[in-house]
Structure formats: structure tokens, C-alpha cells
Amino acid sequence: TQLLEQSPQFLSIQEGENLTVYCNSSSVFSSLQWYRQEPGEGPVLLVTVVTGGEVKKLKRLTFQFGDARKDSSLHITAAQPGDTGLYLCAGASGGSNYKLTFGKGTLLTVNP
């Protein structure tokens, strides 16, 4: 069974601060995705990283895939209250595109 460990589990910060969320595994993934989930809604895809060492930017969010494709990080610069939500990483493995394994999520609260 492939596991994705996310840390921290909870994060409460003030508006304007920077933060980093980590997603780690002992398994290699062919791609890794980050989702954000708001209360009462389903997860929404933020980004997919495929190549080891890849870095993608989405406005104030920076995503990195580890060189060995076993880990990833999400960095948010100058967090805003609108960034509040549950951040989930999910890995696709092997030749199967049909199954994503999710981490347990990081619940981020950005206080005004």
C-alpha cells in the first residue's frame, strides 16, 4: 500500500505570512497532484507535477516535485484569508491512471 504523509496536519497563520506544506512517501509516483477543498465542496485540482525536480507556479503558490518523485511541497507566499482550506496531495503510481492515493491533508487557516 502506498502512503502519502502530509505535514503539518493543521496550520494557522496570519495574513501576509509565508508557509510550506509537505507531502512525503517512500514510493515513487508517476505524477503528483495538489487539490484544495473548501467546506461542503469537493476537492479542486490546483496543479499536477510530473517530472522529478519540476517546479510550477500558480500566482502566489509554488509547487515542487522531488527529484526522486517521492515527495512534493507547496509554498504559499503572503497568504490571504482566501487561501484557507484543506490542501490535499495525491499520487498516481505505476501504469495505472485510474487510481489516486491521497494524503490526509493539511488544514490551513489564514486569519485576517
Place this chain on the structure above:
Amino acid sequence: DTAVSQTPKYLVTQMGNDKSIKCEQNLGHDTMYWYKQDSKKFLKIMFSYNNKELIINETVPNRFSPKSPDKAHLNLHINSLELGDSAVYFCASSQAGQGRNYGYTFGSGTRLTVV
């Protein structure tokens, strides 16, 4: 609107009852999924269908039976509901062979409460 829609949004029922959750997607995807999110927000896959064919069944009790009448629909029927079935159930879809790169589109969930 293009989306994955599931009904009902909320479902409260007594132990032992049988209930169904419906899911439809109009994205033209050919792969659909059911995920269960527990009280700690952990998302775990239950089933996956590709073009109406079951391809993933993750050790889910036999009381759960998915049905896919066509590639745009995937319903979930649950027999003899138990307290432990209380959770949020999410339907999702992706394009086969592209889920790796383009991710899943999720519905907004069905909160099932068994009392």
C-alpha cells in the same frame, strides 16, 4: 455548466435501511470513481469504472454496489446501512490515460449520516 453532479447532497437514514447516491458527469470523461471521506478528511477510493466496466474495487463491503448504466453515470447503492458508513461520499471523473496529467473532477459530495 460542465460538472460532476451528485444527488442527494445530504442523506440521513436509519441503520438497516438501503439507500442510493447518484452521480452524473457531462465532461465527456470515460472513467468515474467513488471516494469516501471520513471524519478526519481522509479520502479513500472505493470503486472505479472505465466505460461502464469495473476496474477498481478497494476491499469495500459487499453491501456497497456501484452501477454504471453508461459512461456518464455512476451510482452507488448501499444495503443494510451501518453507523460506520456515515461519511461524505464523493464521485469523480477523469479521462482515461489522462488522469495522471489532468487530474480528477470531483462532485460536491453527499454527506451520509446513519442514525
